[in-house]
Amino acid sequence: MRKPGRAAVVVVVVGITVIAAVTVPGIVTRQRLASYVPEIPAAENLSEPLRARLIEAGNQASDGEVEGLMALSRLYHANGYTSEAERIYGGLMTEQPENPRWPYRTALLRAANEDFGAAREWLERSVALAPDYAPARLRLAETWVRLEAPAQAASVFRELLEREPDHVRGLLGLARIAVDREAWTDARSGLERVVAATQFAHGVPELARVYENVGETERLQALRGRAPVVAPELAIDDPWMRELVEDLYDPLRLMEESHAAVSRDDKAAAMRWMERALVLAPDNGEVHHQTARLWERLRNQVKALAEYERAAELDPTIDDVWARLVTLYKAIGDTGKARRALTNGLEVNPSSAALLIERGRQLKERGRGAEALADFEKVIELHPQELIGYVEAAQVLFAMKRAEAADGWLEQSLAVAPDNPVALVMLSFSAITQRNRAAADRWMAQVMAQPRVARPDRDRLAAGYLEVFGEPPRG
Helix, strand or coil: CCCCCHHHHHHHHHHHHHHHHHHHHHHHHHHHHHHHCCCCCCCCCCCHHHHHHHHHHHHHHHCCCHHHHHHHHHHHHHCCCHHHHHHHHHHHHHHCCCCCHHHHHHHHHHHHCCCHHHHHHHHHHHHHHCCCCHHHHHHHHHHHHHCCCHHHHHHHHHHHHHHCCCCHHHHHHHHHHHHHCCCHHHHHHHHHHHHHHCCCCCCHHHHHHHHHHHCCHHHHHHHCCCCCCCCCCCCCCCHHHHHHHHHCCCHHHHHHHHHHHHHCCCHHHHHHHHHHHHHHCCCCHHHHHHHHHHHHHCCCHHHHHHHHHHHHHHCCCCHHHHHHHHHHHHHCCCHHHHHHHHHHHHHHCCCCHHHHHHHHHHHHHCCCHHHHHHHHHHHHHHCCCCHHHHHHHHHHHHHCCCHHHHHHHHHHHHHHCCCCHHHHHHHHHHHHHCCCHHHHHHHHHHHHHCCCCCHHHHHHHHHHHHHHHCCCCCC
8 A cells, every 4th residue: 555645745734724724713703703692581571583583693693604793782782681782792892893883882771771971982982983973973962961061062062063063953952051051142043943943842941041031022922832832852863773673573662663763754664663563463452552543643544443443452451542532433423433432441441531531521511510520520639640630620610600619720730730831821811800910910920931821822811911900911
């Protein structure tokens, strides 16, 4: 038997060396990526579809594919497993140190735990990697605000506005810092732009304070009454966080994202996430309730009504479902179904504020004031934070010529919400009607100082005051 020649030995050795050169780094990469993969949680509420995706992505990462680790980070973060997500982000920052998403998302996890110092550091890293990504710079500025560092916050807000001069949330944040230091001129222009851009939804209270302090009386009066009773959320348009929604397996949170998508006119995303929620939880009454609300927002009354009916079948304890059914049945002229919905809803939810208010209003319309008052006062007893109960009770009492009792309920409502514009207007009107000048002066002063009282209401009260007392109200 011939021994292998030297050339053959060299070829074998070279071959082994090449294989080792290729294989060893691959093994090292697999081992390194596998070390970032956490154990799958044993939580009882971990759905099977989510568990299957976690296993799939974890196996992919353990096989050395960074895409699997990226998918795993989205799955854990989107579904609320924050410690697992943060561990994976640490690994991803090692593997992809130039990717700004990983420090950014880590910062948001830290901020959710109110660790704003760490959040600030990660946001600064993300901003350095992606200086033109506005949400990162905005969140950095707002984190400085939470850290009570207004000078640093203002500096970052200015950097944001240099890149995006019309960024509403940036303008508002910088203006609020100026208001806090009573720099009225600095605050004014930004607030005026915010108010104009949001059609008075944001910035009105701050701008009213500016006008008051610079002596702009006419502008102040024109501004009063323009602020909404409850300002809508000034959401951050954040594509990096929106990427997580595609890996979300919580049906109710999917419905929240669907509503958010409608708010930014992304109907396609709203429909996609709504359909996923219904697939994940076809027999969940609250999911059908939120689906119905979504269809209402999209002005599809037929589909909304069908979803409310399905929600009532699945979970009759959701009182808002019955209240909306009553409203929609009345809107299409089916008073019989509206009555049955109200009756059925109250049988299951006898303490429902919405349903008691609806029944009370119907009783009031039929001239049954005492019974209506009983419903409204029951709302006050069971739900003292619900302002509508006080207002409805007061209106019935005024109709019954019981002004003193009506005033009593309205004054109690101010203990819940001292700036409630409806109560202030009604109390002012009551005092003027009763020719009680001391009370009228007291309530009118608050009306005139309240930005949320509408200008027509103030004008009518001022005219009534002049007619009764012979001179205009002070202020």
